[in-house]
Amino acid sequence: MFYTRKNYLVIFALLLLTGGCVRDPDTNAATPEAEEELIARALEIHDRVLTFDSHADTPLRMIEPGFDMSERHDPNETGSKVDYPRMKEGGLDAIFFAAFVAQDIRDDDGNTRAKALGLQMIDTVVASTQQNADIVGLALNPEDAYELEKAGKRAIYIGIENGYPIGADIANVELYFDRGVRYITLVHSSNNDLADSATDPEGPEHGGISAFGKEVIREMNRLGMIVDVSHGSDDVFFDAITESKAPIIASHSNARAVTDHNRNMSDEMLKAMAKNGGVVQLTMLASYLRDMPENPERDAAIAELRAKRKPADEMTREDRKVMRQAMSEINERFPTPPATVQHAVDHIDHMVAIAGIDHVGIGCDFDGGGGIEGVFDASEVMNITIELVRRGYTEEEIEKIWGGNLMRVFTEVQAVAEEMQSQDVS
Numbered sequence: 001m002f003y004t005r006k007n008y009l010v011i012f013a014l015l016l017l018t019g020g021c022v023r024d025p026d027t028n029a030a031t032p033e034a035e036e037e038l039i040a041r042a043l044e045i046h047d048r049v050l051t052f053d054s055h056a057d058t059p060l061r062m063i064e065p066g067f068d069m070s071e072r073h074d075p076n077e078t079g080s081k082v083d084y085p086r087m088k089e090g091g092l093d094a095i096f097f098a099a100f101v102a103q104d105i106r107d108d109d110g111n112t113r114a115k116a117l118g119l120q121m122i123d124t125v126v127a128s129t130q131q132n133a134d135i136v137g138l139a140l141n142p143e144d145a146y147e148l149e150k151a152g153k154r155a156i157y158i159g160i161e162n163g164y165p166i167g168a169d170i171a172n173v174e175l176y177f178d179r180g181v182r183y184i185t186l187v188h189s190s191n192n193d194l195a196d197s198a199t200d201p202e203g204p205e206h207g208g209i210s211a212f213g214k215e216v217i218r219e220m221n222r223l224g225m226i227v228d229v230s231h232g233s234d235d236v237f238f239d240a241i242t243e244s245k246a247p248i249i250a251s252h253s254n255a256r257a258v259t260d261h262n263r264n265m266s267d268e269m270l271k272a273m274a275k276n277g278g279v280v281q282l283t284m285l286a287s288y289l290r291d292m293p294e295n296p297e298r299d300a301a302i303a304e305l306r307a308k309r310k311p312a313d314e315m316t317r318e319d320r321k322v323m324r325q326a327m328s329e330i331n332e333r334f335p336t337p338p339a340t341v342q343h344a345v346d347h348i349d350h351m352v353a354i355a356g357i358d359h360v361g362i363g364c365d366f367d368g369g370g371g372i373e374g375v376f377d378a379s380e381v382m383n384i385t386i387e388l389v390r391r392g393y394t395e396e397e398i399e400k401i402w403g404g405n406l407m408r409v410f411t412e413v414q415a416v417a418e419e420m421q422s423q424d425v426s
């Protein structure tokens with residue numbers, strides 16, 4: 001059973017009635033109340049620490065006509081995983097909304113379209129924070145999240161997933177920074193002009209990061225933007241470590257030694273990330289969390305469905321519903337083993353063992369494919385904390401995982417920018 005905010009209150013009531021933990025007098029074994037006590041303790045920690053999710057593709061939903069972030073959506077009915085009421089329910093204090101532009105043709109026309117779509121998503125996020133100023137706030141600096149949390153509001157940060165909307169014009173990096181963007185994921189599922197993807201069927205094109213990509217990293221360093229290597233090839237990761245003057249992040253990636261996937265990070269990469277002072281943010285994507293038995297029939301059915309899918313910005317609500325229904329039919333015909341919060345914390349355990357507690361965080365990838373059993377949407381993220389407490393993580397460690405580490409990196413990125421700018425002036 002998983003816990004929601006509603007039975008959180010029930011648990012507290014039960015605790016009051018039973019006087020807390022109850023143990024069997026003969027065996028001293030924990031009775032069910034001890035489990036409830038653990039959950040209550042975990043939820044208190046969850047409330048106290050800043051909980052920061054470094055990656056959600058929610059702007060894709062926000063640009064849909066009529067989609068209202070102040071309304072609670074049923075994830076099964078609508079497919080939506082994040083809105084402001086559910087962030088509050090899950091005790092999620094801060095989030096990076098990533099303006100995601102799918103890779104398309106790499107020419108002037110393609111770049112222009114990508115920039116227009118990227119700007120539309122960024123503007124939509126900013127507008128949403130203004131329209132809902134009583135419950136959320138646009139956050140630009142690390143300290144904003146803590147201030148908004150104190151004011152009882154959610155902190156909304158903006159990132160860009162895929163450097164494609166930069167096009168061939170370095171000036172766009174500063175344009176996005178000025179609009180509020182604080183990280184850029186260099187590349188997505190196919191190669192772009194900046195970098196090679198971990199999953200491009202054609203294989204690597206630049207052997208890591210291109211000359212222009214290196215220029216972009218330098219500009220991001222100068223401005224105080226976080227370099228995000230999720231989706232990049234292994235060479236992109238090592239190039240980014242070498243090129244960036246500030247620590248880097250992987251906003252949504254897991255451990256390859258636990259689940260062998262190109263999108264996950266090898267132990268060598270985890271160690272390099274620790275040395276770099278950066279952070280790997282664990283993601284809730286089922287296929288990166290547990291091994292999947294091979295199923296060519298299922299793969300073929302999904303490939304067929306994807307081939308029919310319209311581009312994201314052309315999809316109507318009805319189109320999305322049809323796609324979701326088709327996908328759940330595939331899931332019924334070819335069921336897969338569920339990914340659970342235990343799988344997720346197995347990855348955290350491994351990353352902590354290899355990279356250390358200071359280099360692990362959480363980026364769920366809601367609205368971009370993220371969502372597992374027990375952490376299906378933003379309203380259920382407290383189940384991660386419950387599992388961490390169950391495995392013996394302390395409040396101090398949980399605080400680091402849930403946002404402290406990401407904030408440390410962000411602060412350092414800004415310090416590097418200040419130094420570079422002061423050198424420019426002198």
Ligand SMILES: [Zn+2]
Nearest residue numbers: 161231252368
């Ligand atoms: Zn992604």
